[in-house]
Amino acid sequence: EETSKDSPKDIIYSISIRALSELREIENSYMEHLTNFASSLQHKVDVLKVFIDSVTYESNGGKADRIRYVSNPLNFFRLVRRTHEDWSKLITFIRDQKSVNVHIEEMHKLVNRTPNSEDMQEALLGMDRIEHFYDLKSSDMANGLVSDQQLQRAAQWYRLALNAISEPQNNIFCSVDHLSDYMKELSQDPGLPLVHLKAKPIATAVERGCRGKFPPGPQLVCRYNSTSTPFMRYAPLKQEEISRNPLIWLYHDVIYDSEIAQLKNLTRDEMIQGITDNYTTPGKASRLFHLKATDDDGGKLDKALVNRMADISGLDVGNTTSLARINYGLGGYFPEHSDYTDLKMHPASNLWYTEELIEEGDRLITFLFYMTDVPVGGATIFPEAEIAIQPKKGSALFWYNLHNNCEPNPLTRHAVCPMTVGSRWVLVKSMLNYDHMFKKPCYK
Numbered sequence: 001e002e003t004s005k006d007s008p009k010d011i012i013y014s015i016s017i018r019a020l021s022e023l024r025e026i027e028n029s030y031m032e033h034l035t036n037f038a039s040s041l042q043h044k045v046d047v048l049k050v051f052i053d054s055v056t057y058e059s060n061g062g063k064a065d066r067i068r069y070v071s072n073p074l075n076f077f078r079l080v081r082r083t084h085e086d087w088s089k090l091i092t093f094i095r096d097q098k099s100v101n102v103h104i105e106e107m108h109k110l111v112n113r114t115p116n117s118e119d120m121q122e123a124l125l126g127m128d129r130i131e132h133f134y135d136l137k138s139s140d141m142a143n144g145l146v147s148d149q150q151l152q153r154a155a156q157w158y159r160l161a162l163n164a165i166s167e168p169q170n171n172i173f174c175s176v177d178h179l180s181d182y183m184k185e186l187s188q189d190p191g192l193p194l195v196h197l198k199a200k201p202i203a204t205a206v207e208r209g210c211r212g213k214f215p216p217g218p219q220l221v222c223r224y225n226s227t228s229t230p231f232m233r234y235a236p237l238k239q240e241e242i243s244r245n246p247l248i249w250l251y252h253d254v255i256y257d258s259e260i261a262q263l264k265n266l267t268r269d270e271m272i273q274g275i276t277d278n279y280t281t282p283g284k285a286s287r288l289f290h291l292k293a294t295d296d297d298g299g300k301l302d303k304a305l306v307n308r309m310a311d312i313s314g315l316d317v318g319n320t321t322s323l324a325r326i327n328y329g330l331g332g333y334f335p336e337h338s339d340y341t342d343l344k345m346h347p348a349s350n351l352w353y354t355e356e357l358i359e360e361g362d363r364l365i366t367f368l369f370y371m372t373d374v375p376v377g378g379a380t381i382f383p384e385a386e387i388a389i390q391p392k393k394g395s396a397l398f399w400y401n402l403h404n405n406c407e408p409n410p411l412t413r414h415a416v417c418p419m420t421v422g423s424r425w426v427l428v429k430s431m432l433n434y435d436h437m438f439k440k441p442c443y444k
């Protein structure tokens, strides 16, 4: 994917949980100022009330009443003091807005950091994606990977989000035949099923995978690998062969909680927006997630992780330690793509990494470390190979993108299912071909 550095003004919050948590922080701050603003106003009102209560006055008092009032020496003195001193002081007090203006200004600053309309659009599309990917309206909800209850909740957010906008400005309404009926439905009890939607198109392979409808794979044995490299002999790893073609392995407990905590310790500012590129996912570029990529001079932890990948795979990982840490948002997904670029097919490609690929060979291997559990949604899907992997904290997936003869293997095309609950963090590294020319084991 391509990346771009976004300025604070055009942050898209919806595409990562990290950014959304920043938005929540902004809201907390706004609420604090609003609360203080309200209590400052309340204080003013309280002071005015005390003054008002201290003055007994008759709204319809006649001339005789007024004379009676000022004939009392105490009243006479109070009247003079009030009108001479208190009135102008009160006006000064009322006019002095410093204590409330501070809060208004702060709230103004926060308004500049709120989501723009594209972000709102992104959030709605995310909700729409959750609904159609998981086929939320159907009663025969996939039971395996997809939990009915949690997805129902997602559908309710979706309805609430749609309900919040009165005017349909969104292309997601294109699927709606009876718009006004549909809008009416939106205001009803979220427990009622929605009926005014067009007949659903036939599910794509990715959608079927995301709904847990891929056939179960062969019962492959999970075993400890203590042979592939010297490292494995003293630190055997639980490994699972997921598939032979494409060759995919899953390893368990390969990244420690302390390492994960360190890797996820990023502010939104340190992360950039990941965007689809025209090569792997043709069409309009879409925003995917927020990521932090570290390059060659990655720190100690990066080096340790890359060495671990070398130990796991038995491959020379080269000198580069470039790693990407990725955080997805709700409804966020990664459309089907390949990690290889297939330069033969796209010789004129002007992607920034083309030169590297020509020199170093295409992306041979992808390593994917899961840094969070994702119990529902958010699976990594290989639609052509009909494989779905549910992220499990500490696990790593490892696959070959190329055949032995270095030709791209289209069965490795993959996607990430829309996120429905929680925060999804992964660590990704691709390894280029030429680094491994002499070490790559023959697997055919």
Ligand SMILES: O=C(O)CCC(=O)C(=O)O
Binding pocket: 326, 334, 339, 368, 379, 380, 414, 415, 416, 426, 428
């Ligand atoms: O997040 C995932 O499961 C896959 C990420 C991916 O496909 C990529 O970064 O190329």
Ligand SMILES: [Fe+2]
Binding pocket: 337, 338, 339, 414
């Ligand atoms: Fe990928």
